[in-house]
Amino acid sequence: MTVPVLEMEGISKGFPGVQALEDVAFRLFPGEIHALMGENGAGKSTLIKVLTGVYEADAGLVAIDDVGTLIRGPLHAQRLGISTVYQEVNLCPNLSVAENIFIGREPRRLGRIDWAQVRTRSAELLARLDLDLDVTAQLGSYSLAVQQLVAIVRAIDLDAKVLILDEPTSSLDRGEVAQLFTVMRRLRADGVAILFVSHFLEQIYEVCDRVTVLRNGRLVGEYPLAELSRFELVSKMTGQELAALEEIDEAAPRVERGEKLFALEGVGRTGAIDPVDLDLHRGEVVGLAGLLGSGRSELARLIFGADTADSGRITAEGEAVALRNPRAAIERGVAFCPEDRKGDGLVMDLTVEENIILALQAARGWTRPLSQRKREELVEQYIRALRIHPPHPQALVKNLSGGNQQKVLLARWLITQPKLLILDEPTRGIDIGAKTEIQKLVVSLAGDGMAVLFISAELEEVLRISHKIEVLRDRQLVAELDNDGSLTPERILQTIANGAAEK
């Protein structure tokens, strides 16, 4: 290989109380896809932010095309040919999809923005990823996955020589990921250097050429992927010889399905999801499978009362109930961990501890505060169980890494010990080690008699832990598949494609 298009050396970055990066080096060559790996909180996003000038490093050098450069901020980085998709969707929800793609570089005619062209060109760009959206609609009206795709579309159209993708695939399903990879390969062929962050090993092995591994803010090493087995990679990330991969492969234990807890009859909401019949039993994990925008989140929100259903009825333990708002649902023992942790989940200005106890405290009412001791006990327990890093209950949630934030959100609902736990993409952005922990936890909770509704873009994960899989397509429940061991991701995909009711 020739000269690295991008080189970082001796990068250190500390935040009050945390040393996020310590003497890290990183190289990126033209025409390669380079994976950046590490557990949650290892410092990947921080390295990227230092690289694009969002943070100023405490020490270290950055060179672009072998010229030392002080990158002053994202705008400057863009001008230098670095295009970035940051970890959390960072677009403007109040603007239209088209505008989000083009803002800052709108085509102009006679000095004024040529809106017609903005619209047509953004529709074209979206079509490259097989997306057909109303580009004039507000971005905020679309699901997180769509927003993630729009961010990607924006970034790959920037004509950059370096493309940085920080967990772009965390809520995408297979098809979308495949589309993205096609585009990435094409860009690689054009000589673009791509930095790719993901916690999915399969994805890394599918597209990447080399990998740089971080652990605890320190550089572990840089390796050609072809020479590194998955076991080796995981052990480099975790620093332990743990056979994490084996555990993942272990199938979910079969549990006796308990009595019926919730039953939906024709529950739907116009424009969101068609009427659905669904039974949820104690001790049963029900997976929701479907493509992006198929209505999984919408269904979950209806059951939780986050949106109000305009048809159908819900019976809880035999009696008809109206779950008109989240409070009513919570009182019935329903818990809902939403997919958009930034918007719908966490209160960023509060501490880890406060975020964790929030749901429990809300259920108790303000007059009955949890005792200090009880709080500490609960929070300690879940920080340990989910390996939240840094393990300070008093750290502000907004200062946590993406994956650790997700764990905090999960912990919040786990401590409420609900009867029905709805998890919408609970493992989004979570590293493999912690993901296994979470999956085991879900299975064991079901084993203790909890009903779980599990949504994930990753079909393997859904398969691994669900007893029953509901397949959605185009906002309709099209099939219910029993996970009897013979089910494969391919068959689910087929069902989605055919859409034939296989009840």
Place this chain on the structure above:
Amino acid sequence: SDKDSGGSGSGSSKIVLGFSQVGAESGWRTANTKSIQASAGTAGIELKFSDAQQKQENQIAAIRSFIKQKVDVIGFSPVVVTGWDAVLKEAKAAKIPVVLTDRAVDSDPSLYVTFIGSDFVEEGKKAGQWLVDEYKDAKEPVNIIQLEGTVGSAPAIDRKKGFEEVIGSNPNLKVVASQSGDFTRAKGKEVMQALLKANKDVDVLFAHNDDMGLGAMQAIEEAGLTPGKDIKIVTIDAVKDGMTALSEGKFNYIVECSPLLGDQLMATVKKVKAGETVEKRIVTVETVFDQAKAKEALPTRQY
């Protein structure tokens, strides 16, 4: 066309007066408003009243709307002295005579018929004159605290000007502190309390209105001093509470600034409507009170 329809159709024979008041920023102003409303009633004049909430732009808009409503006479108490030319010209073009009350304007006198009201500079001078007379034999410096009205307001500027001009004649009369008390009791008290701690021998308090004087009086009492004796108090306005304090010997002197312009205004309006000529400047009947006169006047005080 319908030039004579004059306001709402409640009989076109009645004179319609459009009056734009400054606001209701003080008890004094309220008394002024009441006087005008009462006099209009007894004089059989239909009053279109509009309150400007102390904003000139509101007053200009109100006068414009009076022009649109084709009232017979426009009266107003200008919030500020300047800036009336444009709208007064409009009134003139619409042949509606304008009468000013309470405060003057600096426009071309041909744009209005007359001005009825008091003279703030004169009031300040009167207060100053009393001091000069009272302390004409003083050998040592007389320390004066001045409580000014709202910063930038016409009465505050003019009263201060008049007062300082007159006391300037005696070098022994020294203003040791001059702060704004916003024309209110609460602020008058607060400021006085602070000033009493910062300035030792204070002899005289001059407040731009009774209310600040009343507040300051409480501060003086709470500092263990006797108002009217240890510290002499001169104020302007002569509202009832002030007159009470004066008659109790807690104030020493009040310069009257009368709000009761209603009768004079209505008389003038009738004359103007009848086409008679009126004087360009009608001075209101105002007096000054010392403690003895206050005792006499108090029982009949209307406001």
Place this chain on the structure above:
Amino acid sequence: MPVLVTLGLFLLAFLIGAIRYPNFGTGQVFLDLFIDNAFLIVVAIGMTFVILTGGIDLSVGSVVALSGMLCAVGTMKLHLPALVVLPIVLVIGTVFGAGMGYMIQAFQIQPFIATLAGMFLARGVCLTISEEQISIDNGFFDAVALNSLPLPGGTHLSYGAVIALIVFAVATYVLQWTRTGRNIYAVGGSEQSAMLMGLPAGRTKIQVYAISGFCSALGGILFSLYTLSGDSTHAVGMELDAIAAVVIGGTVLTGGSGYLLGTLLGVLVLGVIKTILSFEGTLSSWWTRIAIGVLLFGFIALQRLIGTRRRTRSA
């Protein structure tokens, strides 16, 4: 959508006025709304830019007063020609706004406080220059202030109002058709995202305060044309009128959504409330205030109720 509701409510109010009071429903009474509120239109336009980014500018009223004062001092005390004074005043206003914007952007001081300090400062400087009113007797000012643009039907529109409408047109263009305008919406939607998207978020923030400063200065000039004077007590509390107009017009205070047409309608709504009250002519001072509050409440409540009804139906 909220803009249409506001428009409907405004027309309704005007119609009620026209039915209730003789001489109300004329073209000139309608045009007077623009004449009597020209400065507020301009100031509220500047305020809209700021609020769209999620900020707020409390200094506008004071800057209006200061600009008027500077016009008066410039022409009457320093005897400078109006065409020299006016650009200087506009530049001072713009720089003043930009200064506050810089504090807000570079030192992350909350806009409310930075502009509150600006409000104190501008008013204080104004008072320091002159406590007394200065009346403007200058050929140019007189010519502009005392003449107006004749319109068909015997009506007329003051040049101040014409300037306000031009500002409105230009500002609408800027917001809708230029990158600066779109950056403003982006920053209002999410400042963090705008920054990460490589938009000049910091510069945009400084820009909106500079624009607001410019508009306030221009508003001050219009105010001094309107009153032909400079006075330190002018435009006290105008910031609240401007904010109210912007919000009534449907712009959200947290930023990112709203239209200038709404702001214009907001100003007209406030104006029509005042006009109705002065045509009514029977209210005492306190009932005037209460009536303003009640009418304001009526407008906003109706706007909300109609607005939400529509939204739930369409959802």
Place this chain on the structure above:
Amino acid sequence: MNRAEPRSRLAALPGGALTRHTLFWPVTVLVALLLANVIFTPSFLSIHIRQGHLYGSLIDILLFGAPLILVALGMTMVIATGGVDLSVGATVAISGALACYLISEGHGLFVSITVAVVASMLLGLWNGLLVTRLGIQPIIATLILMVAGRGIAQLITSGQIITINSASYKMIGGDYWLGMPFAIIIVVVALAVTVVLTRRTALGLLVESVGGNAEASRLVGIRASGLIILAYVFCGLCAGVAGLMISSNTLSADGNHAGLWIELDAILAVVLGGTALTGGRFSLAGTVVGALIIQTLDTTIYTAGIPPRTTLVFEAVVVTIVCLLQSPAFRAKISRRRRRPSTPPLTDAKQEVTA
């Protein structure tokens, strides 16, 4: 630069030095202002007993600052929910006017005070309902009452100043109890109750959550509208009591001026104390310090003999200084400038190496 680094509550993190404490700079400014006064008035800090009660400038500051502290306490809670209350000034006026009117009409002290306080709470309730039920933006919802409320106060007083004569009413805001100004005792009690209510129960957490992320709070089942209404009612209550204090201090009710612009002072106090106007995290202690800064600043202006026309310039300067000192970005800039000569920027080094 650190542009994207959010302003963190540095105090909560390990290693936060004293100067990083959110209250460090406001307290420093307060102390500096107090000391500055000693230059003009050497006896400024002394407190002695006169006429059987405490006497001194510091006592005055507390006494006259008491209403502002109270109003700012209520304002803090409203701001924490992500709102703001512009109507507190009007509420102050209405409450004082009502109480004085009733007393002057010969009603009992207790009845009058109760009516005034209940009325203030109802005004708060009205605001809360507009914000939660009708979904009107707080600034505009409370603007309605700000305008109309003063009219109501004037209606009660008929536009006059009502003067009353009641020694026991004077106790609330202008007299002494066991030598201490009673108003200060009220404030201390109110502060203690607020602190206990917000920090010893979960109220504070829930309010911060609603102010920090309303949608997330809804999804954890927090009854946001109840909390928001509660905050406005509490704010109304505080303003009402402050109105009693202000009117009792001079034994008169001035519907037009009582509490004029106190909403701005209160918001300023809240922000100087380190609470963000965007809602979420709040600091009651900070608010108290903020209010004391404002009151001390006023006193300083009087005693230092700053001419009234330049008062505002002076205030602007002080407010700006406090804000700048509080701004981590500003401090970073200053200290970097000081440090610069010793550590050259990284770029230069690399450029030398590679270029």
